[in-house]
Amino acid sequence: MRPLLLGAALALALSASPAFAATIxxxxxxxxxxxxxxxxxxGDTIEWTNKDILAxxxxxxxxxxxxxxxxxxxxxxxxxAGAVDYFCRFHPNMKGHxxxxx
Amino acid sequence: MFMxxxxxxxxxxxxxxxxxxLAAEKPTDPQIAHIAYTAGxxxxxxxxxxxxxxxxxxxVDFARDMERDHEAVNKQALDLVKKLKVTPEDNxxxxxxxxxxxxxxxxxxxxxxxxxxxAYIENEVAYHKQVNGALETxxxxxxxxxxxxxxxxxxxxIFQGHEQHAEHVxxxxx
Numbered sequence: 090m091r092p093l094l095l096g097a098a099l100a101l102a103l104s105a106s107p108a109f110a111a112t113i114x115x116x117x118x119x120x121x122x123x124x125x126x127x128x129x130x131x132g133d134t135i136e137w138t139n140k141d142i143l144a145x146x147x148x149x150x151x152x153x154x155x156x157x158x159x160x161x162x163x164x165x166x167x168x169x170a171g172a173v174d175y176f177c178r179f180h181p182n183m184k185g186h187x188x189x190x191x
Numbered sequence: 192m193f194m195x196x197x198x199x200x201x202x203x204x205x206x207x208x209x210x211x212x213l214a215a216e217k218p219t220d221p222q223i224a225h226i227a228y229t230a231g232x233x234x235x236x237x238x239x240x241x242x243x244x245x246x247x248x249x250x251v252d253f254a255r256d257m258e259r260d261h262e263a264v265n266k267q268a269l270d271l272v273k274k275l276k277v278t279p280e281d282n283x284x285x286x287x288x289x290x291x292x293x294x295x296x297x298x299x300x301x302x303x304x305x306x307x308x309x310a311y312i313e314n315e316v317a318y319h320k321q322v323n324g325a326l327e328t329x330x331x332x333x334x335x336x337x338x339x340x341x342x343x344x345x346x347x348x349i350f351q352g353h354e355q356h357a358e359h360v361x362x363x364x365x
Contacts, residue, residue, distance in 0.1 A: 119345060119348045120348055120349060120352050141345075142263050142264065142266075142267050142345070143259070143260050143263050143264075143349065144259065144263075159263060178252075179256045179259065179260070180256070180349075180352045180356065181356055181359065182352055182355050182356065182359075183352070
């Protein structure tokens with residue numbers, strides 16, 4: 090019985106998981122967002138881990154603006170669907186992209 | 192008549208390459224640390240002058256970026272020399288850099304408005320080009336300590352970004 094129950098519980102958990110918001114990890118190392126492009130759903134969170142000794146931002150023109158201090162983290166919860174380009178205000182040649190589906 | 196522009200060009204070339212041409216011999220780690228720190232301090236000073244003087248938002252934002260980044264890198268450099276128990280050693284390259292920077296600051300201090308913005312940004316492009324060239328061809332290859340080399344490599348990545356950023360702002364001022 091036990092394995093069956095476990096299986097049922099697992100199936101339930103798996104089928105329920107899309108309802109839970111995911112956290113998408115992006116690393117910043119030597120002034121590069123990696124991965125540069127990510128896909129997410131509305132309600133998901135993007136979390137940046139900054140390995141650099143410099144402060145960065147993840148900024149969308151007319152949208153969110155996240156400050157990510159040196160050797161630290163920053164995050165944003167995505168509220169609307171659509172594809173957006175973001176960049177670092179302090180280092181404008183650092184660029185990233187997020188595709189948000191409903 | 193033909194001599195004049197050539198002589199002027201030669202003089203210009205001499206001026207712009209003089210500080211780093213002096214370092215014909217391979218610098219030691221204590222000298223490299225001193226050169227890197229001096230180069231950073233020079234750009235922080237220039238940034239402070241620009242923040243105080245300029246009224247152009249792009250220029251002031253750029254200067255704030257320079258101040259923030261070079262202070263962060265210099266702090267890292269100081270922490271590293273402390274950890275490695277290295278005493279930065281003054282040298283001809285550092286002296287030449289400091290002298291050229293003093294002259295540039297005096298020149299900039301006389302300018303205002305758009306003239307200042309243009310001169311500051313153009314110097315930032317040239318200065319980062321010069322420092323990045325020195326990092327690539329001289330300082331990084333000469334560095335003995337692996338951590339120092341790694342910090343210089345990180346610095347180069349950062350300063351290449353500054354060079355592009357400066358070029359972008361210079362393009363907007365035109």
